[in-house]
Amino acid sequence: MGPAVLVVADGDANRAQREADRFAARVWDMRAELTRNLPEPATAVAEALKSERRPVVLVDTGDNIGGGSPATALSCWPSCCVRGQQRASSASTPRKR
Numbered sequence: 001m002g003p004a005v006l007v008v009a010d011g012d013a014n015r016a017q018r019e020a021d022r023f024a025a026r027v028w029d030m031r032a033e034l035t036r037n038l039p040e041p042a043t044a045v046a047e048a049l050k051s052e053r054r055p056v057v058l059v060d061t062g063d064n065i066g067g068g069s070p071a072t073a074l075s076c077w078p079s080c081c082v083r084g085q086q087r088a089s090s091a092s093t094p095r096k097r
Contacts, residue, residue, distance in 0.1 A: 003027055 005023055009016035027034070039047065041058075048056040 005020065007016040007020045007023070009019065038044075044058050048058060
C-alpha cells in the first residue's frame with residue numbers, strides 16, 4: 001500500500017521514467033513524515049472523550065471507501081459501548097444494489 005503516480009511526458013518515455021524515479025525517490029525520502037502511528041480503537045475513544053473540542057470524528061482508516069471498501073467497519077463502536085457512550089453514533093455509506 002502506498003502512493004501511486006502517473007507521469008505524462010508527451011510521448012517521451014525516458015523523461016517520464018526519469019520523473020517517476022525522481023518522484024519515487026522523493027516520496028521514499030519523506031516516508032517517515034508520511035507515516036502515522038494511529039492509536040488502537042479503545043485508546044482513540046478514550047482520547048476523544050477527554051477532548052474539549054466537539055464534535056469528535058473517529059475514522060477506521062483500514063475501511064477506506066476510496067480503495068473499494070464497503071465502509072462497514074465498526075472498530076471503534078465496541079469501545080464506545082463499553083464506556084457507555086449514549087451519544088455516539090455510527091454511519092456508513094449505503095450499498096448500491
